[in-house]
């Protein structure tokens with residue numbers, strides 16, 4: 344594999360061209376030519392070394408775990424795919440990533456690309472789609488008529504979460520800054536809580552919250568939850584400081600709080616494909632950069648601002 348990654352942890356200047364052996368194709372694997380790779384905050388968090396304990400990588404490491412591409416070869420036991428198929432997937436995070444020319448991935452983590460999407464559009468979906476599916480459907484069991492609160496509806500996760508919650512039949516409110524109010528309404532949000540217009544308020548009480556922010560943003564939103572409601576949080580202790588009062592508030596409201604960390608899963612990828620094909624979910628892309636060292640540096644700088652709308656994608660034009 345030739346890709347963009349790191350030989351040591353650090354800032355974006357550490358990003359360089361990395362060459363590592365492509366894994367051998369096993370009987371249940373696919374060899375995929377990568378056409379586009381999604382960029383997620385976890386990529387630069389790993390680059391900076393924040394996830395060293397969870398993922399004790401051997402460097403050099405190609406970054407990125409979110410992609411779309413074309414199948415080049417299939418393992419001897421694979422029946423669902425053939426060379427030439429367009430696919431999208433989130434590979435195993437313990438291994439080399441997708442800012443690369445090619446990758447070997449177990450076929451059961453992969454799904455056919457949704458009809459009508461480009462590789463760039465499809466590459467924006469796997470990681471956020473899986474996370475949102477696993478948070479809303481698996482952890483939250485969101486049902487028609489539920490009141491759902493999504494923190495940061497304009498981000499990569501939030502922009503898909505609004506659409507998926509609407510597809511579940513929920514009433515959806517989301518937090519964002521006022522400059523993004525129209526953007527999240529256009530994605531389907533029924534109610535917008537702008538955090539930069541004084542203290543947020545709503546008459547709605549929520550059955551489920553997707554927490555993408557943690558810290559005081561999460562703490563402030565807890566007062567809107569019903570008793571016995573469910574929270575799926577994507578934020579761990581390494582991401583943000585958790586104010587002391589949160590434990591007591593969660594207990595008082597008798598909330599069920601579940602931490603979700605994205606699991607690669609081909610079946611879930613097929614659910615996402617179906618939701619796209621029936622036009623319940625559309626990709627939301629803010630910026631496309633070339634899959635080059637400079638392109639990845641730009642993409643990481645933009646992601647690290649914490650202000651992006653929707654997703655950043657790297658396009659491999661080679």
Ligand SMILES: NC(=O)c1ccc[n+]([C@@H]2O[C@H](COP(=O)([O-])OP(=O)(O)OC[C@H]3O[C@@H](n4cnc5c(N)ncnc54)[C@H](OP(=O)(O)O)[C@@H]3O)[C@@H](O)[C@H]2O)c1
Pocket residue numbers: 383384385470471474494495496497498499500501518519520521522523538555556560576577578582603604605646649650651652653
């Ligand atoms: N556990 C997991 O498996 C998992 C999976 C994916 C992501 N994550 C984590 O989830 C977090 C969100 O990911 P992401 O991809 O959505 O990030 P992102 O795309 O970088 O989020 C950026 C968005 O957040 C909004 N935002 C920032 N501060 C806000 C606030 N106080 N209130 C409301 N909105 C705010 C910004 O809107 P404004 O400009 O309007 O503020 C911007 O649109 C990251 O920490 C990521 O690492 C975890």
